[in-house]
Amino acid sequence: MSEATAPKAVEGPLNFLDDRLGSTTFFNRNLKKVFPDHWSFMLGEIALYSFIILLLSGTFLTLWFHPSMMETHYDGSYTKLQGVKMSEAYASALHISFDVRGGLLMRQIHHWAAILFMASIMAHMLRVFFTGAYRKPRELNWLIGLGMFTLGMVEGLFGYSLPDDLLSGTGLRITQGVAQSIPLVGTYISMFLFGGEFPEGNYGDLIPRLFTLHVLLIPGIILGLVTAHMMIMWHQKHTAMPTQKQTEKQVYGYPFYPVFMAKTGAYFLFTFGVVALLGAFAQINPIWLFGPYDPGAISSASQPDFYMGILEGSLRIMPNWEITAAGHTLSLNVLIPALLPLGIVFGGAAIWPFLEQWVTGDKRHHNVNDRPRNAPVRTGVGMAAVTFYGVLWLAGANDVLAERFHLSLFATTWFFRATVFIAPVLAYIITKRICLGLQRKDAAIASHGVESGIIVMSPDGKFSERHEPASQEQMSVLLSKERAKEQAPVADANGIPAPNSKGPMGYVRSRLQRAWTFDDIPVEKHDHGHDGDGHDGHEVEGRETKQISH
Numbered sequence: 004m005s006e007a008t009a010p011k012a013v014e015g016p017l018n019f020l021d022d023r024l025g026s027t028t029f030f031n032r033n034l035k036k037v038f039p040d041h042w043s044f045m046l047g048e049i050a051l052y053s054f055i056i057l058l059l060s061g062t063f064l065t066l067w068f069h070p071s072m073m074e075t076h077y078d079g080s081y082t083k084l085q086g087v088k089m090s091e092a093y094a095s096a097l098h099i100s101f102d103v104r105g106g107l108l109m110r111q112i113h114h115w116a117a118i119l120f121m122a123s124i125m126a127h128m129l130r131v132f133f134t135g136a137y138r139k140p141r142e143l144n145w146l147i148g149l150g151m152f153t154l155g156m157v158e159g160l161f162g163y164s165l166p167d168d169l170l171s172g173t174g175l176r177i178t179q180g181v182a183q184s185i186p187l188v189g190t191y192i193s194m195f196l197f198g199g200e201f202p203e204g205n206y207g208d209l210i211p212r213l214f215t216l217h218v219l220l221i222p223g224i225i226l227g228l229v230t231a232h233m234m235i236m237w238h239q240k241h242t243a244m245p246t247q248k249q250t251e252k253q254v255y256g257y258p259f260y261p262v263f264m265a266k267t268g269a270y271f272l273f274t275f276g277v278v279a280l281l282g283a284f285a286q287i288n289p290i291w292l293f294g295p296y297d298p299g300a301i302s303s304a305s306q307p308d309f310y311m312g313i314l315e316g317s318l319r320i321m322p323n324w325e326i327t328a329a330g331h332t333l334s335l336n337v338l339i340p341a342l343l344p345l346g347i348v349f350g351g352a353a354i355w356p357f358l359e360q361w362v363t364g365d366k367r368h369h370n371v372n373d374r375p376r377n378a379p380v381r382t383g384v385g386m387a388a389v390t391f392y393g394v395l396w397l398a399g400a401n402d403v404l405a406e407r408f409h410l411s412l413f414a415t416t417w418f419f420r421a422t423v424f425i426a427p428v429l430a431y432i433i434t435k436r437i438c439l440g441l442q443r444k445d446a447a448i449a450s451h452g453v454e455s456g457i458i459v460m461s462p463d464g465k466f467s468e469r470h471e472p473a474s475q476e477q478m479s480v481l482l483s484k485e486r487a488k489e490q491a492p493v494a495d496a497n498g499i500p501a502p503n504s505k506g507p508m509g510y511v512r513s514r515l516q517r518a519w520t521f522d523d524i525p526v527e528k529h530d531h532g533h534d535g536d537g538h539d540g541h542e543v544e545g546r547e548t549k550q551i552s553h
């Protein structure tokens with residue numbers, strides 16, 4: 004076992020700090036923090052690193068970007084737009100692209116980092132969901148995560164609105180429509196954000212306001228939340244994937260220093276390298292192609308960044324419903340698509356950990372993750388949500404799809420209107436079946452062993468395949484399903500249901516509870532050989548960490 008001690012080079016500064024702050028205990032404890040070794044824990048790190056890249060590249064952009072709606076005539080080196088009347092904001096974004104050394108690279112790095120940030124957040128969230136890592140005690144981090152996700156979307160929207168080109172204006176036009184459709188407060192929100200009528204009118208404060216929100220307020224809040232997210236994670240420790248050694252009370256993995264520190268440092272550089280390569284070679288948001296925003300121009304096939312696609316899609320397939328009562332118009336055609344899909348996905352995600360706890364009655368602390376197949380209802384619901392999101396996202400490109408596949412635009416709209424309801428249900432059913440199929444396979448391996456590929460002939464001439472017992476590690480992963488069920492407090496030994504199973508809500512709860520465990524296929528140990536769960540019967544008091552050195 005390796006001891007995590009400070010290297011010679013940092014001993015001096017550490018001693019200096021220790022003399023003043025008494026920090027040795029702090030460093031000793033935290034340098035030894037154990038990190039799990041599963042690849043999927045890297046997804047959160049990609050989010051963290053792309054956020055750092057956003058902060059750095061964004062700061063570079065602020066040096067030249069002019070958040071001003073004052074009109075000017077472009078006179079930079081992009082000849083096609085020379086003499087064109089535009090805002091100073093747009094002219095400065097063009098200046099960054101063509102006349103500042105490394106400017107275009109930085110703009111593209113910033114934009115690619117934003118894409119990677121949102122994509123990694125989504126992948127990270129799915130990892131956390133499908134493994135059940137949000138369960139007690141990590142519900143708080145789940146909620147903080149959702150907050151950062153929402154803010155990331157708004158931050159991106161405001162970011163790509165800043166250059167004030169044709170695409171920016173198209174997005175802002177929609178943003179204003181959505182803001183105004185909100186009952187009671189809509190006109191105020193629109194006024195605070197836009198400062199006046201948009202697009203015709205006095206909305207000169209818009210870009211300066213978006214700028215303040217984009218470079219100061221929102222990144223500040225995200226930074227605060229990321230810090231809280233990391234501190235909570237550090238305090239609670241990571242969850243772990245079920246392995247032979249892993250128990251609910253011990254975490255196995257590599258120590259922070261030196262193994263994880265080296266790995267994560269390299270990982271930051273790797274993430275930065277990928278974003279820099281994308282920024283250098285893959286064009287993104289070529290604002291010079293479209294010219295300044297012109298409300299009269301038809302900007303067909305314009306799409307927002309991918310993380311806003313769900314809103315775009317739901318707007319496109321929504322029927323034209325409006326209610327006018329007492330002199331007020333309620334624009335359901337904008338309000339529903341703006342609020343409902345995100346409400347379903349984010350609201351659903353926010354209550355899910357608590358709903359699951361209520362249904363299953365499982366209030367235990369969970370440090371070992373579930374394999375997705377072992378929680379078929381959760382995995383099914385997750386896939387239904389992913390499908391719902393994906394269909395709306397695709398609907399945001401219905402014009403492009405219609406053009407590429409030579410279909411009528413109306414046909415694509417109707418197709419998505421039907422699919423958004425049908426596909427999630429199908430996704431749930433298919434996913435649940437696949438999970439149960441995989442459980443059956445696990446149960447077969449656990450009781451009969453693994454196919455060895457060796458065919459044996461019996462004395463009476465019959466051929467059969469010999470099955471070898473599964474390895475200890477594999478058996479332990481398979482049996483993690485049954486281990487997870489231990490102590491599940493659904494009903495007491497006499498079958499008396501848990502206290503909140505009475506009344507109408509109790510009825511709903513017990514039906515949901517039955518659905519949760521329905522069809523469950525027990526995985527039993529095979530009859531010949533070791534038990535394979537790797538537990539020697541020693542329980543470790545408290546939640547200690549354990550390091551394994553290699």
Ligand code: HEM
Pocket residue numbers: 054057058060061062064065068096099110113114117120155158159161162163164165166217218222225287288
């Ligand atoms: C989560 C964090 C952030 C996200 C998702 C984000 C996203 C974006 C996006 C998508 C753009 C449009 C880029 C383009 O023109 O193609 C943008 C522009 C910009 N961002 Fe950010 N950004 C973030 C943080 C920051 C920070 C912290 C700063 C400054 C300290 C910043 C400063 C800027 C500036 C000045 C522009 C306008 C420059 C231009 O578009 O050429 N951003 N941002």
Ligand code: HEM
Pocket residue numbers: 043044045046047048050051052054124127128131136137141144145146147148149151152229232236240241242243
């Ligand atoms: C700015 C965005 C985010 C950053 C930088 C971030 C970063 C991280 C990191 C580095 C970890 C530890 C490693 C890992 O488990 O991958 C983590 C854990 C966690 N994150 Fe995030 N995250 C973000 C967004 C989210 C979102 C959107 C959610 C869920 C809605 C979420 C929920 C969690 C939970 C529950 C854990 C603990 C998981 C465990 O211990 O297995 N995070 N986060």
